[in-house]
Amino acid sequence: MAAYILRRILLMIPTLFGIILLNFLIVQVAPGGPVEQMIAKLQGMDTSATQRFSGGGGDTGAQSQQVQQMNMSSGASKYRGAQGLDPEFVKSLEKQFGFDKPLHERFFLMLKNYLCFDFGQSYFQDRSVIALVLEKMPVSISLGLWTTLLMYLISIPLGIRKAVKDGTAFDIWTSGMIIAGYAIPGFLFAIFLIVVFAGGKYFNIFPLRGLTSDNWSDLSWPRRILDYFWHMTLPVLSLTISGFAGLTILTKNSFLEEINKQYVLTARAKGLPEGRILYRHVFRNAMLIVIAGFPAALMGIFLTGSLLIETIFSLDGLGLLGFESALNRDYPIMFGTLYIFTLLGFLIKLVSDLTMTWVDPRIDFNAQGGRS
Numbered sequence: 001m002a003a004y005i006l007r008r009i010l011l012m013i014p015t016l017f018g019i020i021l022l023n024f025l026i027v028q029v030a031p032g033g034p035v036e037q038m039i040a041k042l043q044g045m046d047t048s049a050t051q052r053f054s055g056g057g058g059d060t061g062a063q064s065q066q067v068q069q070m071n072m073s074s075g076a077s078k079y080r081g082a083q084g085l086d087p088e089f090v091k092s093l094e095k096q097f098g099f100d101k102p103l104h105e106r107f108f109l110m111l112k113n114y115l116c117f118d119f120g121q122s123y124f125q126d127r128s129v130i131a132l133v134l135e136k137m138p139v140s141i142s143l144g145l146w147t148t149l150l151m152y153l154i155s156i157p158l159g160i161r162k163a164v165k166d167g168t169a170f171d172i173w174t175s176g177m178i179i180a181g182y183a184i185p186g187f188l189f190a191i192f193l194i195v196v197f198a199g200g201k202y203f204n205i206f207p208l209r210g211l212t213s214d215n216w217s218d219l220s221w222p223r224r225i226l227d228y229f230w231h232m233t234l235p236v237l238s239l240t241i242s243g244f245a246g247l248t249i250l251t252k253n254s255f256l257e258e259i260n261k262q263y264v265l266t267a268r269a270k271g272l273p274e275g276r277i278l279y280r281h282v283f284r285n286a287m288l289i290v291i292a293g294f295p296a297a298l299m300g301i302f303l304t305g306s307l308l309i310e311t312i313f314s315l316d317g318l319g320l321l322g323f324e325s326a327l328n329r330d331y332p333i334m335f336g337t338l339y340i341f342t343l344l345g346f347l348i349k350l351v352s353d354l355t356m357t358w359v360d361p362r363i364d365f366n367a368q369g370g371r372s
């Protein structure tokens with residue numbers, strides 16, 4: 001097992017390098033980089049990214065006057081909107097954002113810093129990437145962890161029950177409910193919950209925004225816990241509604257496949273109790289594919305699935321941070337979060353494989369020569 005873990009870790013290195021390189025090259029050819037956005041801001045154009053530049057843009061007005069007082073040149077510029085600006089001023093912007101170096105030099109310098117987990121400063125928020133990630137992390141961890149946990153707590157028992165009751169009225173009715181839940185987008189269900197339960201039109205039971213109340217620090221620990229779950233109820237339900245459907249069907253099909261195998265028929269012929277057959281023999285084999293899908297479920301919710309939900313419920317998490325950094329071309333945040341979450345995804349996948357060997361000791365990845 002130690003040899004397998006070492007192989008997997010070594011395979012992470014070229015895979016991570018390839019992902020970072022591919023995204024780096026794609027981003028370099030995308031229009032509207034940080035230099036262009038800064039030029040647009042200094043020329044009086046309102047851009048969402050540069051509104052936060054230098055902690056609120058205190059020097060932007062002076063820089064704009066400087067731009068207006070510059071001697072205009074007739075030479076063409078590689079930056080859109082920079083025609084007529086002093087080339088020296090454009091070069092100073094390139095140096096400020098690190099674009100004065102060749103492409104390959106910038107890439108390998110970034111990799112060198114990332115090996116030391118130095119992700120630099122945000123272009124437009126004047127804060128380190130690590131500080132921003134740590135600040136937003138609690139929201140995304142809360143959404144990802146509780147949503148995944150709730151999905152599995154609902155889907156596994158329901159999938160097992162559907163497999164046992166296959167073809168009955170219970171199976172048919174629950175399948176209809178699952179299809180309806182899968183067809184409803186999470187953000188649409190979130191709006192429905194707000195209208196009904198968050199003071200939209202009918203009831204005002206749950207809060208509409210934030211992870212905790214304003215007076216959270218003044219509450220006792222039991223009340224803090226209740227306040228936290230009070231705020232998390234609607235966002236977690238919104239993410240769960242469309243996520244548990246596929247997992248339930250996967251669990252059902254896995255159990256149906258195992259139930260029809262010869263060893264289950266033999267166990268029943270020996271007179272073993274049905275519960276023992278299901279949860280001691282069938283469960284171990286049927287849950288392998290469900291466990292294998294756990295990293296994808298967790299990371300999907302953790303990184304991308306919560307973007308709209310964070311926006312709707314005013315939760316300032318990593319999904320919203322990544323989306324804004326992509327729009328604003330805040331490259332340190334973009335590549336820093338990409339590096340962190342790709343590495344985290346690899347590690348979670350490795351933990352998932354090790355969990356599979358714990359569930360079923362018959363699995364031997366060493367005999368398979370390792371797999372990615």
